[in-house]
Amino acid sequence: MTAGNGRGAAAGDEDTDGRKAVGSRAPAAAVGAVGPRRVGRETVDHGRASDTVAAVVRQWHAVRPDIDTGPMEIIGRVNRCAALLQQAEDAPLRRAGLTRPEFDVLGTLRRTGHELTPGEIARETFSSGAAVTKRLKQLTERGLVERRGDTRDRRVAHVRLTDAGRDLVDAVLPEQLTYETAVLSGLDDQEQSHLASLLGELLIQLEGRLRTPRG
Numbered sequence: 406m407t408a409g410n411g412r413g414a415a416a417g418d419e420d421t422d423g424r425k426a427v428g429s430r431a432p433a434a435a436v437g438a439v440g441p442r443r444v445g446r447e448t449v450d451h452g453r454a455s456d457t458v459a460a461v462v463r464q465w466h467a468v469r470p471d472i473d474t475g476p477m478e479i480i481g482r483v484n485r486c487a488a489l490l491q492q493a494e495d496a497p498l499r500r501a502g503l504t505r506p507e508f509d510v511l512g513t514l515r516r517t518g519h520e521l522t523p524g525e526i527a528r529e530t531f532s533s534g535a536a537v538t539k540r541l542k543q544l545t546e547r548g549l550v551e552r553r554g555d556t557r558d559r560r561v562a563h564v565r566l567t568d569a570g571r572d573l574v575d576a577v578l579p580e581q582l583t584y585e586t587a588v589l590s591g592l593d594d595q596e597q598s599h600l601a602s603l604l605g606e607l608l609i610q611l612e613g614r615l616r617t618p619r620g
Contacts, residue, residue, distance in 0.1 A: 519565075
């Protein structure tokens with residue numbers, strides 16, 4: 406998730422396995438028109454190419470036909486998508502000399518519209534305090550954020566964007582969203598909306614049970 410801009414994120418130069426080429430859009434009725442069937446718990450869509458997780462599931466079915474691979478078919482695909490997107494990096498961010506976590510910090514300060522403490526930034530970006538401290542140091546050195554001490558408590562710092570930081574976020578965000586749109590273009594609008602809804606429901610459940618800083 407792109408904590409900085411509040412949208413689901415992910416992007417990259419590397420091709421994702423088993424995906425249609427970027428830019429190809431097909432009506433929902435045309436995609437998988439024959440309809441999916443189940444092999445054990447595995448969904449096989451005759452209208453789509455098989456992905457790497459489907460191959461893994463078939464191998465498990467061959468050696469352990471007694472086990473239920475249903476969770477693997479979901480978690481495995483989520484993990485695989487995340488790994489590919491992380492490997493690929495984000496082209497607009499890379500051109501701006503930013504990492505995704507750094508952009509999350511800048512984006513959080515921009516979208517909230519006011520100063521935040523490092524602890525608040527850590528919560529907003531789902532990061533550890535140590536990781537946020539390191540990112541703030543790098544962004545401060547680049548002149549993108551600035552810190553001021555609290556007048557009542559010297560232990561507390563307040564962070565805000567500089568003019569340069571605000572201008573950078575405003576320049577990069579439209580580019581990044583265009584890039585992410587291209588990454589998702591193999592799914593039509595209805596499919597994207599359905600996927601976003603399902604992922605949102607899953608995220609709510611996981612955040613309620615498993616929420617820990619990611620670093």
